[in-house]
Amino acid sequence: MLSAKSESDITSLAPSSPSRSPKRPVYYVQSPSRDSHDGDKSSSMQATPIYNNSPMESPSHPSFGRHSRNSSASRFSGIFRSSSGRKGSRKRNDKGWPECNVIMEEGAYDDLQDKAFTRRCQAMIALFSFVLLFTTFCLIIWGASRPFKAEITMKSLAVNNLYIGEGSDSTGVVTKMLTVNGSLRMNIYNPATLFGIHVSSNPVSLIYSEITVASGQLKKYYQPRKSRRTVSVNLEGTKVPLYGAGSSLSVSSNDRVVPLTLKFQIRTRGDVVGKLVRVKHQKQISCPLVIDPSSTKPIKFKKNSCTFE
Numbered sequence: 001m002l003s004a005k006s007e008s009d010i011t012s013l014a015p016s017s018p019s020r021s022p023k024r025p026v027y028y029v030q031s032p033s034r035d036s037h038d039g040d041k042s043s044s045m046q047a048t049p050i051y052n053n054s055p056m057e058s059p060s061h062p063s064f065g066r067h068s069r070n071s072s073a074s075r076f077s078g079i080f081r082s083s084s085g086r087k088g089s090r091k092r093n094d095k096g097w098p099e100c101n102v103i104m105e106e107g108a109y110d111d112l113q114d115k116a117f118t119r120r121c122q123a124m125i126a127l128f129s130f131v132l133l134f135t136t137f138c139l140i141i142w143g144a145s146r147p148f149k150a151e152i153t154m155k156s157l158a159v160n161n162l163y164i165g166e167g168s169d170s171t172g173v174v175t176k177m178l179t180v181n182g183s184l185r186m187n188i189y190n191p192a193t194l195f196g197i198h199v200s201s202n203p204v205s206l207i208y209s210e211i212t213v214a215s216g217q218l219k220k221y222y223q224p225r226k227s228r229r230t231v232s233v234n235l236e237g238t239k240v241p242l243y244g245a246g247s248s249l250s251v252s253s254n255d256r257v258v259p260l261t262l263k264f265q266i267r268t269r270g271d272v273v274g275k276l277v278r279v280k281h282q283k284q285i286s287c288p289l290v291i292d293p294s295s296t297k298p299i300k301f302k303k304n305s306c307t308f309e
Contacts, residue, residue: 138277145279148192150199150223150268152283152308154301155185155230162258162293164249169241176246177239180206180214184235184262189228195270195279196224204233204264206289209245213237213260262287262306284309 161181168174184204190197201218214237223229242249249256263286270279287306289299 138273141272142277142279145192145195145270145272145277148190148270148279149281150197150266150283151189151191152266152285153187153189154285154287154306155187156298156300157185157262157289158183158296158298159291159293160296162291164246164256164258164293165239167239167241173241173243176242176249178208178213178237178242178246178249178258179239180235180237182206182214182235184216184233185230186232187228187230188223188266190223190225190268192225192270194225195272196222196227197268197270198222199231200267201233202265202267204235204262206235206237207261207263208242208258211240211242211245213240213242218264218266256293258291258293260289260291262289 159180159182161179163179165177165179166174167177188199198220199218199222200220204216204218205212206214214235216233216235218231218233221229221231249258263284265282265284267282268280271277272279285306285308287301291299
């Protein structure tokens with residue numbers, strides 16, 4: 001039989017035996033090694049037991065605080081070394097943090113807007129100044145070129161055929177009719193020293209009592225600067241009805257004359273600076289004539305025979 005322990009023995013053993021508590025789980029913290037580099041994923045495993053905060057369950061050795069500081073320092077140092085790629089490649093400040101290059105802005109956003117607006121204003125002012133100067137230059141050139149007008153001299157009019165007869169028009173009305181064939185010669189001189197001219201005209205007309213009995217057209221041409229040219233225009237009119245205007249004309253008389261008027265307009269255009277600066281002139285010419293149908297000699301124009309407007 002087992003001997004029963006006395007109450008005094010139990011009381012004496014109670015304070016001497018340590019109190020047993022259930023074992024606490026041990027946790028491990030993984031931290032990168034101090035010698036790790038970029039791209040190196042290997043890390044050392046360090047067992048760091050986690051205890052409760054009660055002083056009864058804390059370990060007896062005092063190395064816990066130093067170990068935690070070392071592990072935290074290794075974590076921070078490992079991060080900065082991996083980002084830089086090599087040890088000691090960056091400068092550090094007083095607190096040990098690596099220095100970074102900070103890009104400073106040159107100015108406020110309002111200042112940039114003001115500078116852009118100023119540049120646009122300068123560009124607009126420069127463009128306006130260029131246009132103003134160029135326009136002034138063109139006006140000066142245009143004003144200096146205006147006095148250079150083409151000089152026209154009427155030479156002669158040769159009437160090859162002039163016939164007065166009677167007939168009927170397209171509606172069957174009986175009236176006197178006039179047929180004229182001739183050639184007009186004139187001289188055109190360009191006095192301009194800087195540009196040539198383009199010469200043209202409206203239809204050249206021979207008029208009897210406000211009725212055009214013959215007409216012709218001057219072909220458009222270009223005449224160089226400081227040059228002179230003689231041009232000719234063929235005039236032709238066949239069986240032109242005169243109606244009441246021909247009542248004074250006699251068909252049978254041999255000594256009859258026909259009063260006619262030569263009218264036309266000469267137009268000249270000079271391109272001084274391309275199509276930007278052009279000088280245009282026009283002259284209205286009128287020459288009264290008396291034509292003898294029996295004569296074939298050319299009619300020469302005198303200096304004051306024609307009017308130029």
